[in-house]
Structure formats: C-alpha cells, structure tokens
Amino acid sequence: MSEPSTERRNRTNLRSAPAGAQHIVVIPASINAVSVLGPADEHLTLVESTLGVALHVRGNRITVTGPARDVAKAERAFDEMIQIVRTGQGLARETVERVLGMVVEEIAEKPADILSHNILTNRGRSIRPKTINQKRYVEAIDQHTVTFGIGPAGTGKTYLAVAKAVQALTSRTVNRIVLTRPAVESGENLGFLPGTLTEKIDPYMRPLYDALHDMLDPDLIPRLLASGTIEIAPLAYMRGRTLSGAFVILDEAQNTTPEQMKMFLTRLGFGSKIVVTGDISQTDLPSGKQSGLKVVEGILTGIDDISFNRLTSHDVVRHELVGHIVAAYDAHDETIENTKSTRERK
Secondary structure, three states: OOOOHHHHHHHHHHHHOOOOEEEEEEOOOOOOHHHHHOHHHHHHHHHHHHHOOEEEEEOOEEEEEEOHHHHHHHHHHHHHHHHHHHOOOOOOHHHHHHHHHHHHHOOOOOHHHHHOOOOEEEOOEEEOOOOHHHHHHHHHHHHOOEEEEEOOOOOOHHHHHHHHHHHHHHOOOOOEEEEEEOOOOOOOOHHHOOOOHHHHHHHHHHHHHHHHHHHOOOOHHHHHHHHOOEEEEEHHHHOOOOEOOEEEEEOOHHHOOHHHHHHHHOOEOOOOEEEEEEOOOOOOOOOOOOOHHHHHHHHHOOOOOEEEEEOOHHHOOOOHHHHHHHHHHHHHHHHHHHHHHHHHHO
16 A cells, blocks of 8 residues: 655645745644645645745644755645635646746735636636736726736736626626627638628627626527627727726737727716726737837826736746746847847947
8 A cells, every 4th residue: 555645745845845834734633634734735845846945744733854044935835725615615736837827926825816716707707817927917807997908818907807897896896797809810811701790790799798798697698788787899980989987908009000999988978887808919910000008108107097018938838838938029029129120339
C-alpha cells in the first residue's frame, strides 16, 4: 500500500528545506484541510514552486520554511486561500495560481476580496473578477457614468461589462440594455455574406449573445429581445438617438472612427451608463483610417465621471497560453516601434 502523498512530501521537504525563517499556518478546524491543500497536495506544490519555500504538513498545521520574505508571502497566500474557502467558493487550481500571482506582485488589496467579489449568479455559477485590474474595472463601472475598458483579447472587458449590465437590469437600476458594435469586417466583406442585413450583422453580435446566455435563462432572452428590454444593434443604428435609463455597451470600439466615437458618446441620456470596450492592437479599419478608441483618451482625459481602465496580458482569463501569446505580440510590436524610432532619429 502506497503512503499518503503528504507524508512522502514531508520527508522530502524536511531534507531539502532552505535555511531561514519558519512559520506555522493553522487551518481552522471548521475548514476541511484538503480544500486548502488541494487534491494530492496540488495547492501545496504550487505554493512551493511559486514562492520557493518548503512545506511540512501535520494534521491541520502547515510549517513553512525558507527565506523570510518568501515565508511571509506563503503565510499571506495561505491566509487568503483559507478566507476564500470560508466564503463557500471552491478553491480550484486556477484560483490558487491567481492568489499566488497577486501575492508575488505584493498588491495592497486582499486577493480573497478580489476573487470573492460577486457580480452575478446564474444557474449556480458566479461571475467574479479574477484579477486586480478586472476588479478596478468593475468598480469604475459602478462609480462612473462613462467607463472605458481597453486591453487585449481574453481580459474580460466585454464579459464583465455585460455582467454589470445584467446586474443593473435585474436590480432595476436601468430599464434596458443596449449592446452595439461597429460592423467592420476582419478579412471578410459584409456585402458578400448571404442573407438579409440582420442576418449579415448577426455574426458580429455573437460574442454579446454568448455572454448573455451565460448570465440569463436562455428562455428569457428571446422575450427580452422582443420587448426591447435588451437591444443588440450595429453602431450605425445609434445615430440620432438619445439613450435614457439604459446600460449601453459599445464593444470592439477600436473599429470606430473618431467621428463615430463622438456620435456614440453623445447618445448618453439621463439615468444611463456607458461602457466602451476595445483592443487598440487589433484595429480592422481600412488603411489610413484612424481609430476613435486610440484618440479618445487624449480628448476626454480630465473630464469628471469618465474613467479609463487598461487591462494587460496578466489579466487574460482564457487558456494561460493566450496570455503568453498576447505578451509575445506586445513585445514584438514594441521592438518594431523602437526600431522605427531609431531609424527616424538617424
């Protein structure tokens, strides 16, 4: 019969424990220790490999040994993990990785508060921010009338904005949701797609439909669309309107021109919120056309009740490889810009 994984780890770690400080973390008796340790001690292994400490477990006591700074970080990480378990939220590997990432960055905010910040719950699934920048973005939406969320693919810009819109609708803060995107082709021409204009536009709106289906009863969505409580339309349909009592989201805003951006922002009516999302590194506008999202911050910075929030590759919540891909492209683009600047100076 093989010995338990914790006992095997303890003997190994005692032999290889780095010299330095030591601290004992006590898992409260009211908490199942396995929920903190992880299946087959998976969470312990993550803490050790990320923070460079050695862990020894006996019962509900975890002895942390290593350099004083790293031991302090491990202590904080375990405290945050225990706090998350106390909220009733499951402690998955991804959650532990995010806790450790925040601890390593030494952010002032408590990771447990960030990862337990509930926006919406539907069919037993809770929607929460997963990074500090996502939480700041969500808070900015609460605190401002117009909020910009700018960042690469997979950072939750649109998804969190739709979650806040649904939350506002269900709490009766607004009486309708308006979701819009510019219908700009990415390598495919609208005119050659089959069907009516509505059918041609539908693929552009699909990410918004997908987000709604995660947050509302699927049977309810057609009724809300039919009644106009939720409206999904191309940006061109916004011209000439005043949107009052609405939560309005402009998605893929990097594909607006400065004129379109101005047109959209001036649709704001009383009792409404506007969220603008986009990725300025993925503009699909024709060559020579300037992106409205690229210039708007320079125009509106300093105006009260408007917030600009930037998300980065560290905020990607898709497959971890997506974050590496985004970071690699950012580095590539920066190299090209530096080379271009050097040539221009010469």
